[in-house]
Amino acid sequence: MTPSRTARWVVIAVTLASLSSRGSGLRYGAEIQSCSRSARGVSSFGLNRLYNLRFNRQALRRPSTFDRRAALGNGDPGISAEVENGEGLEDFESDELFDSTVAPGVNIEYPWGEPAFECAEKLLKMSSEFDDLNIYSFTTRNRARLEVALDKLSHPRGSPTLDEVSLFARRLRVALEEAIGDKANSLEIEVSTPGAEREIRIPADLERFSDFPMLVRYHNSTREEQHVMMFHRLDEATKTTHWKLADVRANRWLDKRGKSMPIRRRDREREFLISLNDLIRVNMHIDV
Numbered sequence: 001m002t003p004s005r006t007a008r009w010v011v012i013a014v015t016l017a018s019l020s021s022r023g024s025g026l027r028y029g030a031e032i033q034s035c036s037r038s039a040r041g042v043s044s045f046g047l048n049r050l051y052n053l054r055f056n057r058q059a060l061r062r063p064s065t066f067d068r069r070a071a072l073g074n075g076d077p078g079i080s081a082e083v084e085n086g087e088g089l090e091d092f093e094s095d096e097l098f099d100s101t102v103a104p105g106v107n108i109e110y111p112w113g114e115p116a117f118e119c120a121e122k123l124l125k126m127s128s129e130f131d132d133l134n135i136y137s138f139t140t141r142n143r144a145r146l147e148v149a150l151d152k153l154s155h156p157r158g159s160p161t162l163d164e165v166s167l168f169a170r171r172l173r174v175a176l177e178e179a180i181g182d183k184a185n186s187l188e189i190e191v192s193t194p195g196a197e198r199e200i201r202i203p204a205d206l207e208r209f210s211d212f213p214m215l216v217r218y219h220n221s222t223r224e225e226q227h228v229m230m231f232h233r234l235d236e237a238t239k240t241t242h243w244k245l246a247d248v249r250a251n252r253w254l255d256k257r258g259k260s261m262p263i264r265r266r267d268r269e270r271e272f273l274i275s276l277n278d279l280i281r282v283n284m285h286i287d288v
Helices: 003-020 035-041 044-060 066-071 113-126 162-186 265-269
Strands: 080-084 105-107 133-141 145-152 188-192 214-220 223-235 240-245 271-275 279-284
Touching: 113 133, 113 145, 113 162, 145 162, 162 188, 223 271, 240 265
Parallel strands: 105 133, 145 188
Antiparallel strands: 080 188, 133 145, 214 223, 214 279, 223 240, 240 271
């Protein structure tokens, strides 16, 4: 008996069992409209294929915002090269994509962090391959974990390439072995980009990323608000930032048919004045 014919009999048997069990209060949620079509779908080959597809999707969707990467074009959503005890980089051939959640700045909690930070800064300054790279985030965790995020000044979104991230991770491992000795052998090192929805440094990066929509969270009188906006300018005298709503899906309205319509003119021309002290957090926004 062929697999498709076997699968067809399986579907028919399941259908009959469903009908016979209704009297006892059991109900099956799936309705079979076409035995032949369902038989093709539940053949052993089809089930394995479907399972593998779902499994692979879950493996890639780490964390859950994987779909946003399709909107980035040439921008890197986030690339990391992770090195544990100096191994793994030579076999690192494909991009590991994830949404980075690192916060900008330097956070050092352990004694080995200071020489490690000096080592990373020196490596960026002394190597011609890293001319336009800066440290976006440098964090020590769990006594033996180092996380470094790199910022590329020449890229519109500040994302280094996979080759640059991998090369820096390799060079940093070697430099740390010379700087802190045996301690470097026990360190787990992760080098990454700031991520697609990177946190914006205030006010340093506001002008730099003014061509992109940003998710702005701020204090407004007695409550907190957030909008997706475009940065226009900073009034240095009053320390006030000027914003306008971005023409993105989050700010558009729906007509009676549920169709997304362009942002209204009055909303597009409205200006938000927010003091630097009232800005809580600003992140890059990906419109999907």
